Amino acid sequence: MALVNENFLKLKQNYLFAEVAKRADAFKAAHPDKKVISLGIGDVTRPLPQACIEAMHKAVDDMSRPETFKGYGPYRGYDFLCDEIAKNDYKARGVDISTEEIFVSDGAKSDTGNIGDIFSKDNIVAITDPVYPVYMDTNIMEGREIKIIPCGEQSNFAPIPPDFHADLIYLCSPNNPTGSVIKKDLMKAWVDYAIKNEAIILFDAAYERFITEDDVPHSIFEIEGAKSCAIEFRSFSKTAGFTGTRCGYTVVPKGLMAKTADGQKTDLNAMWYRRQSTKYNGTSYIIQRGAAAVYTEEGQKQINESISYYLENARIIREGLSAAGIECSGGINAPYIWVKCPDGMTSWEMFDKLLNETAVVGTPGSGFGEMGEGYFRLTSFGSREDTIEAVERIKNNF
């Protein structure tokens, strides 16, 4: 009989969001009169920038005429998009990334998941706790040894390079779920660690656009030496509201090397190209046109408005909770606020108290790893009105 990949059986069932939905639904059924507000969702709610809308209408029309119709596109993505990425996301920040180093995709989740294809099962993988579950689950699926980097209060929830050796390291800054960041000095320490350990950092910068502080790198490639030890993942999901539109990209520097068991150095850019050209057929032309419009003057103005809106929500939550004596962090360079559950409550106790006493839904931190126990994630992706009301309710009840 055909054999399954047994590593799948080692995966934990991720009941987190299902359980959240179940308890919230039960509460709604019992209290049909109460307005439940969700600050649990990790998804955007504001519509796409008008510049993207217009560009996609035009692209749809291109597909309606033989002379402008587009069939299979370039595997790496269209130059009209890659050129804008190279110019705006990198050159503008003093980082030299060429279009041949950029691979457009349907999103950072696919890329952070699929990147494992080019690496051996024998690498030791380092993953933070708390963590975005994709890094953990994809490496369990592939049967790699995983070591944990605990991220707690002492380091403001940022990951500190460990004493142990790792070959592949997943870092996410600004961080989901904690909203913490890796500042410039710490990022430098990570690049040093990777070079010393001949490791590759898999750097997830999906929330880069929320950075407001100067000493937080937007790209790991702002750090000298990073092009010899890092791959970077970016997304239009949170930058421009593309969670349902689907576009992201991955930067694999030319000359970035890993090796075979007998020490032969192998070019990862060429390997990722081979992976993508074999198992992916490019991102929709229409969607790439939409993503390119993010870089127009109007596009930039419009996404900045949305990001500011979400960051203002984050400020309202953060300051409101602090005023109520509830300890929290994040929300300055990220859409996530990481709340310390008061009075020694567990994450789920906090969830139940919040739901039952204020009709506000959040996400228990323990769902993101053991280190998340005793914490709680709130997000700034709701409407202003709901955010203000939720914070008022919490203030009045805690």
Add this chain to the structure above:
Amino acid sequence: MALVNENFLKLKQNYLFAEVAKRADAFKAAHPDKKVISLGIGDVTRPLPQACIEAMHKAVDDMSRPETFKGYGPYRGYDFLCDEIAKNDYKARGVDISTEEIFVSDGAKSDTGNIGDIFSKDNIVAITDPVYPVYMDTNIMEGREIKIIPCGEQSNFAPIPPDFHADLIYLCSPNNPTGSVIKKDLMKAWVDYAIKNEAIILFDAAYERFITEDDVPHSIFEIEGAKSCAIEFRSFSKTAGFTGTRCGYTVVPKGLMAKTADGQKTDLNAMWYRRQSTKYNGTSYIIQRGAAAVYTEEGQKQINESISYYLENARIIREGLSAAGIECSGGINAPYIWVKCPDGMTSWEMFDKLLNETAVVGTPGSGFGEMGEGYFRLTSFGSREDTIEAVERIKNNF
């Protein structure tokens, strides 16, 4: 140092299309006066159906308003699309497939490539020769043992169940590159083989829409017992011109099982759901709306017009070549015509002769596997005018 997946080093560089382009470009440079016609391309050229265009305009507008905006969609795809697939592609042909068995994606290439994630490296894989290279390359990447099923003239280039055992079998009907089909009786023999060998058939039906003959199943699930031994891949690429728009889907029947090394049966539908929800974040809402419009009355009319157009091109090529005494097959249920190189020419000799003497570009059959040597692929995706002219030129020169 981080270790690479060394299986990548076993991949052959696929120089086929690069070499085709190189020789065609050299010819064009040497003969700027001659009009070169390509019948080599495996990509559609006719614009998207108007129904899809209108649906995508509407979907783009949905993304511009908060009340209709869509964030993350369902992992399996929206019901508005899955329901149409179940109804039109299956129920209408007497096949009972539920929406929970359908997984919408960005295309059949991704799915036929990624499906390997849920299977053990220890399966024996059977692949036809000639073959669409993705099946071969992805299994080389994953380090599986591959056995070849030669498909030659004796069987009209259709694959016959072999004497050897295999655990996973890739079948493609209508076939790329040969244009051959697996008729009902033969498909039944394959299902019997799979059941006897406790194997899984990975059935690629990307060209299903080109079928014109009654005894050719459109879906492997038309064969009794197939739901216990097959996964099916479908695509809107050739059906509706979506090669650059990107949408396809995969059907994994509920209750389809494979096993662990110690014999524990495991549900593949649940495993593929876990794979997709972990490493994929859904297909763009806009694109899914476009795909759903394929199933409207206008959509069906419009795609039928395009398919008829391509099939008429195929008829012109097939009959023209036959009239010139050149043996060929395919082109009746497929957009591909598989030409036997006359006078014992090799595939590349035929390529050069055709290019130099008629300024027509095709694809050497040897690029699809050893059994393709001595054959040549022509496609019907050109314009009517070019197709007629190319055939005239060939007739006058051979």
